[in-house]
Amino acid sequence: MDLDMVSYLAKLSKLNFTEDELKKAAADMTSIIDIMDTIKEVDIVYNPLADNKNMYLKDLREDIAKDSMETEKILQNAKHSDNCFVVPKVVE
Amino acid sequence: MDVSQLKIRQLREMLDKKEISAAELADEYIKRIKEYDKKLESYITVTEEIAKEQAKAAQERINSGSSSALTGIPIAIKDNICTEGVKTTCASKMLENFVPPYNATVIEKLYSENIVMLGKTSMDEFAMGGSTQTSAFAKTKNPYDLNRVPGGSSGGSAACVSAGLAPAALGSDTGGSIRQPAAFCGVTGLKPTYGRVSRYGLVAFASSLDQIGPIARDAHDCALVLNAISGCDSRDGTSSRLAAENFAAKIGMPVKGMKIAVPKEFYADGIDAVVRDSVLSAAQKYKEMGAEIVECSMPSLKYAVAAYYLISSAEASSNLSRYDGIKYGHRSSKGDSYSELVCNSRSEGFGEEVKRRILLGNYALSSGYYDAYYGKAMALKQKIRAEYEEIFKLCDVILTPTAPSVAYGINENVTDPVKMYQADICTVTVNIASLPAISTTCGYDSKGMPIGMSIIGKHFDEATIIQVADAFEKNFEIIPPRIV
Incomplete structure (x- = not known):
C-alpha cells in the first residue's frame, strides 16, 4: 500500500499521522492486506437476503415518549459544556 | 483464610452457612489484590468502597434468607462494560476519565443479585488484541509466568480469576477475547451464542460479533454467572427472545453416546504439537467416557x-x-x-x-x-456458517484447540500485527457463526503453562457445552499458578 493510499485512509478516519508514522502504517497495512487478499481466490458472492434472520423487527417497542436522561448526566463527560456541548466556532 | 482457589458454589455455601460474611469475603479478595496486583496488573480500577457497601447489602439479603446464586459473590468486570459512576476506560487514553451515566444491562442484572463488584479489569485497548499489552494503563501479566502475556483482550479478567484475585469475572468476546485468555491463564471462559446476553452498555467494537460472557474457575461456575446475565433486553435489538434457562441443568449428565467432532483443519500445521497432542488426548478421554469421536472438515478455515x-x-x-x-x-x-x-x-x-x-x-x-x-x-461468513451447519448434522459438539500455542513471552508477537492476527485462527469462526463455545484447561506444557481446549455448541445450546466441559473438568486436576 502506497503513502497516498494511507494518507487518504487517514483522512477518511479523521486521524493525523506524522511522515514516519505514515511510512510505518503503509508497511504494516501492506503485510495485513497480503493476508486479506487470500479471500479473493474464493469464488462466492454475498447473499444479503440470507442474513438478518434473527432480527426481531416485529417486536419493536411502542413509540411512547419517556423522560430522557438528565442534561447534567449527559454532559458529565464533556470537557467543555455550557448546558450544551461546546465546539469551536463553525460559522463565521 | 485462603480463598484463592475457591469456586462460587463453595463461597455460596460458606456465605449461607455464615462461615464467612460478605464483608469478610470481599475483604479477603481486596487484600489479595493489594498484595499481588502490583505485579500482575490485572485491574485498572479497584472499587474497594463500592465493594464494602455492596457487601453490606448482600449480607442483609443473606440474613433474610433470600439470597440468590450470586448474592455476596465478589466479581470483577472488564473495563469495557459500563458501570454507572465508576470509570470505564476500555484501557484507552480516549476514555481515561469516562464515567458512564448508566449501567450496562449485565451490571443491572448482577446488581439485582447483590453481587460485590471488586473492580474493573484491564484489556487490550477497545478489546482489539490478544495479549492485553495494548492496554494504555495496565499491561497484565500471566499468573503462571510473569514474563508471559495473559492473552486478550479480556486478559485482566482471566488473570485475576487465575491468580485468585476474584472468583469470577465478566469478559467480552469478539473473536476469542474470552476463550483465548482463559486458555492462557488456565481458567474456564464461556462465549455465549450471539444474542444470549444483552450488549446494552458494552462499549461497541464489532456489533455483529461482540458478546459478553463469564470467566470462572470451572464450567459450572460459568453457568451460574450466565444464568444471571442472560435474557432478552428491549434495549438490545439483537438480544434473543428465547426464554432464559438454567445453564447448569445438564451438569452431571453422562457424555456417553454423545458425538464430538474434531475438524481436521484445527489440528493442522500452525498448531503447536504440544497443544494438538493435549487436545487430542482430551478427545481420547471423552471416548473413554463413552463419547464417539467424529472426524470432519471445515475447508474455509x-x-x-x-x-x-x-x-x-x-x-x-x-x-x-x-x-x-x-x-x-x-x-x-x-x-x-x-x-x-x-x-x-x-x-x-x-x-x-x-x-x-x-x-x-x-x-x-x-x-x-x-x-x-x-x-x-x-460471503465467507455465510460459507463458514453453512460449514458449521453441515458439521452439526454429524455431531453434538465440536472440539478444537483454543489457541495455536500456550501463552507467549511479553513482546514476542505483539509488535507484529500479522502474527497477532493469525494467532486468532482457532477462535474467530465461532463469532463469525454466532455460536457458543467454552474453553477449559486440558493440560500443561513442559514449563507448566496451561493449554486450553474449546467445546463449540449449536446455537443457544450452552447447556450442552457446559455439560461436556464439566465432564472433563471433574477428572482433571488444576495446577494453580505460582504467584499464589
Missing part, C-alpha cells in the same frame, strides 16, 4: 482470519467514529476548527493498534474496494 479482520475492522471503524472528543472522551487542547479538534482528539486518544484497525476498516469499506473485501468477507 484458512480464510477465517481474513474474513474476521475485514468484518470486525469495518464495524470498528464505524463504531469508533463516535469518538470526537466533544461529547465524551479525550478532547485535544489543540485545534481551532471543529475538524482539526476532532482529528487531534482522535490522534492523541487512540493507540497504534486501534488506529490500524480503523484504517483497515475504512479500506475494506471504501469505494472501489468494498465488494472485493467487505462483500467477500460477508
Whole structure:
C-alpha cells in the first residue's frame, strides 16, 4: 500500500499521522492486506437476503415518549459544556 | 483464610452457612489484590468502597434468607462494560476519565443479585488484541509466568480469576477475547451464542460479533454467572427472545453416546504439537467416557482470519467514529476548527493498534474496494456458517484447540500485527457463526503453562457445552499458578 493510499485512509478516519508514522502504517497495512487478499481466490458472492434472520423487527417497542436522561448526566463527560456541548466556532 | 482457589458454589455455601460474611469475603479478595496486583496488573480500577457497601447489602439479603446464586459473590468486570459512576476506560487514553451515566444491562442484572463488584479489569485497548499489552494503563501479566502475556483482550479478567484475585469475572468476546485468555491463564471462559446476553452498555467494537460472557474457575461456575446475565433486553435489538434457562441443568449428565467432532483443519500445521497432542488426548478421554469421536472438515478455515479482520475492522471503524472528543472522551487542547479538534482528539486518544484497525476498516469499506473485501468477507461468513451447519448434522459438539500455542513471552508477537492476527485462527469462526463455545484447561506444557481446549455448541445450546466441559473438568486436576 502506497503513502497516498494511507494518507487518504487517514483522512477518511479523521486521524493525523506524522511522515514516519505514515511510512510505518503503509508497511504494516501492506503485510495485513497480503493476508486479506487470500479471500479473493474464493469464488462466492454475498447473499444479503440470507442474513438478518434473527432480527426481531416485529417486536419493536411502542413509540411512547419517556423522560430522557438528565442534561447534567449527559454532559458529565464533556470537557467543555455550557448546558450544551461546546465546539469551536463553525460559522463565521 | 485462603480463598484463592475457591469456586462460587463453595463461597455460596460458606456465605449461607455464615462461615464467612460478605464483608469478610470481599475483604479477603481486596487484600489479595493489594498484595499481588502490583505485579500482575490485572485491574485498572479497584472499587474497594463500592465493594464494602455492596457487601453490606448482600449480607442483609443473606440474613433474610433470600439470597440468590450470586448474592455476596465478589466479581470483577472488564473495563469495557459500563458501570454507572465508576470509570470505564476500555484501557484507552480516549476514555481515561469516562464515567458512564448508566449501567450496562449485565451490571443491572448482577446488581439485582447483590453481587460485590471488586473492580474493573484491564484489556487490550477497545478489546482489539490478544495479549492485553495494548492496554494504555495496565499491561497484565500471566499468573503462571510473569514474563508471559495473559492473552486478550479480556486478559485482566482471566488473570485475576487465575491468580485468585476474584472468583469470577465478566469478559467480552469478539473473536476469542474470552476463550483465548482463559486458555492462557488456565481458567474456564464461556462465549455465549450471539444474542444470549444483552450488549446494552458494552462499549461497541464489532456489533455483529461482540458478546459478553463469564470467566470462572470451572464450567459450572460459568453457568451460574450466565444464568444471571442472560435474557432478552428491549434495549438490545439483537438480544434473543428465547426464554432464559438454567445453564447448569445438564451438569452431571453422562457424555456417553454423545458425538464430538474434531475438524481436521484445527489440528493442522500452525498448531503447536504440544497443544494438538493435549487436545487430542482430551478427545481420547471423552471416548473413554463413552463419547464417539467424529472426524470432519471445515475447508474455509484458512480464510477465517481474513474474513474476521475485514468484518470486525469495518464495524470498528464505524463504531469508533463516535469518538470526537466533544461529547465524551479525550478532547485535544489543540485545534481551532471543529475538524482539526476532532482529528487531534482522535490522534492523541487512540493507540497504534486501534488506529490500524480503523484504517483497515475504512479500506475494506471504501469505494472501489468494498465488494472485493467487505462483500467477500460477508460471503465467507455465510460459507463458514453453512460449514458449521453441515458439521452439526454429524455431531453434538465440536472440539478444537483454543489457541495455536500456550501463552507467549511479553513482546514476542505483539509488535507484529500479522502474527497477532493469525494467532486468532482457532477462535474467530465461532463469532463469525454466532455460536457458543467454552474453553477449559486440558493440560500443561513442559514449563507448566496451561493449554486450553474449546467445546463449540449449536446455537443457544450452552447447556450442552457446559455439560461436556464439566465432564472433563471433574477428572482433571488444576495446577494453580505460582504467584499464589
